[in-house]
Amino acid sequence: MSKFMTVMMHTYRSKIKSKPFLITTLITIGLLFVITNMNEITKMFGEDEVSKIGVIDRTGETLPALQTQLKQTSDDLKAEAFTKSENEAEKAVLDGKIEGLLILDRDASGIMTGTYKAEDVTQQSLIADVELALQQIKNKSAAESIGLNQEQLAAIYSPVSFAKESLSDSAKSEEEAAQVYILVYVVLFFMYMAVMMYGSMIAVEVATEKSSRVMEILISSVSPVTQMFGKIFGIVLVALTQLALFVAGGFLAVKLNGQLSGSESIINELKLNEIPTSLIIYALVFFILGFFLYSTLFAMLGSLISRVEEVNNLMTPVVIVIVAAFMIAMFGRENPESGFVAAASYFPLFTPMLMLLRVGMLSLPVWEVALGIGVLVGAIFLFAIIGARVYRGGVLMYGNAPSLKLFKQALLLSKQEKKNTTDI
Incomplete structure (x- = not known):
């Protein structure tokens, strides 16, 4: 255990003190403050x-x-009379003195018309505001022409009473769905980015040690299995540390925005502070388990290569799986009750993203969630056993081109190395 803790804490300290970690964290938190x-x-x-x-x-x-x-x-758009000629008005637009020129007239039947001129008519929001205002003026004028008073006109344009009720027992209310939608999306996106970034970090670190022949020295004092899991746990701590800093930075940025603008923060507006504690716990559980699952795969693959340049070649199949899981999750956001999404959520490599999505968007029975966690835990143990054997043999393999055929060679070397250790 002491050697495992040594490897884990060494990995953790070296990563959080590294310049890439510090720079990435500071830049990301800074961007959160700027964007917010x-x-x-x-x-x-x-x-x-x-x-x-x-x-x-x-x-x-x-x-x-x-x-x-x-x-x-609209608070950010004003219309002012332009008393000069149309040509002078067009020149004022090109000189940047005004955003655009609106010419109001009537057609042959006496109906109001509008012509908008601007240097660039792709500013859709501004043009939409002007068009909407003119449409409302036209509607009001038409209503008055046929003798409708303000009360009658208001009754015509008042929104229809429209209530929505879900009949499915597993469906959440609209308010609950709005509360968890952002959380689920953020967690899914961060899980995708974390697995891609930190998983490759594990593979690169193992490959770097092999390429420098440090591994031959390390395995004489620490077993390969202890090294693998020490690195995985250490980088999981790095990921959780950075996640905590991002969450804290984002929370402070939102609070600052509420204080500066004097308006209600998005946390209170969307009632994100009312998200069930159980969902937050599920998010952490699936994130950690999913990260362990993919980290084990990346460590195993990293042990099969001899040079850092070969990492991307062998990582491609895992990356494709991660991208597929993320794309299915994006589809599942709009169709969480889909049978395809439900079935895919029990495939171990998809479970972390899809099961979290279903837990957040639907009211699933406890046994389904427990089954998903059980599948994920079982897969982690299976991958850990296989990964440990491949890692044990893979770290002793040099000079081979990246290929899935190396799995067999790594397993054979692992068995031979274990036998030699037993004989000694």
């Missing part, structure tokens, strides 16, 4: 967020209604 508080940051630099458009009102009566409508629907 982008609006407040732009205000600090004095940027004017209000877009102004010039209006040539040939109807003689639409501009005041447009200004009133825009004031009600």
Whole structure:
């Protein structure tokens, strides 16, 4: 146990003190603060967020209604009368003095029309706000022309009462689904990134030790199995440390945004603080178990290669499996009750992502969740046994091109090495 702890803590300390870990963590947390508080940051630099458009009102009566409508629907868009010629207005747009030019007129039948001119008409949000305001003015004018008062007009455009009820016992309410949707998505994405990043880290470290012949010295004092699991546990601690720092940084960024903007934070707005504790526990359980599963595979594969340059070649099959699991999970977000998603969630390499998805999006019976965890734990033990044997023999193999045929050779070497150790 002391040798295992030594390997684990050495791996952990060396990684968290490394420049890539520190730089990646600081940059990621910094980006979280910048993205979360982008609006407040732009205000600090004095940027004017209000877009102004010039209006040539040939109807003689639409501009005041447009200004009133825009004031009600948009805080960052203002319409101002442009009293000069259309050519001068177009020049003002090209010079950047105004965002765009709106020409209001009437067609032959007396119906209001609008023409919007801008340097670039791909600013869909701004144009949509103007178009929506004009549509509402037109609707109001049409209603008044046929004698409808404000109360009647409000009744016409009032939203229909529409209630939604789930008949399935396993379905969650709309509010519950909204609460867990973001959590499940974030955990799935981080699991995907963590397995890709830290799993390859394990393989690269093993390959680096082999390429420098350090492994021949290490195995004389520490057994290969102890080394493998010490590295896996050490890098799991690194991943959990970085995850905790990301979560803490994201939480502080959201809280800061709420204080600076004076509005309710997204945590309270989406009621993320009301997410069931059981779901958070499940998220941690599936993340840790899934990470152990893939880490064992990556350590095993890393022991089969002799050079760091060969890591990517042998990692490709595992990466394809991870990508497939992530893509199925993205499909399952919209179809969590799909039979395909349910069946795939019991395939060990897919279980960490898909079972978490189903637990979050559906009200699954306890036995299904327990079965998924059992499948995952069983697969981890199986992969650990096979991985330990392959690792024992693989670390002594040099000069071979990356190939799945190396598994057999590694197992034979492992058996021979174990026999020699027993004889001694």
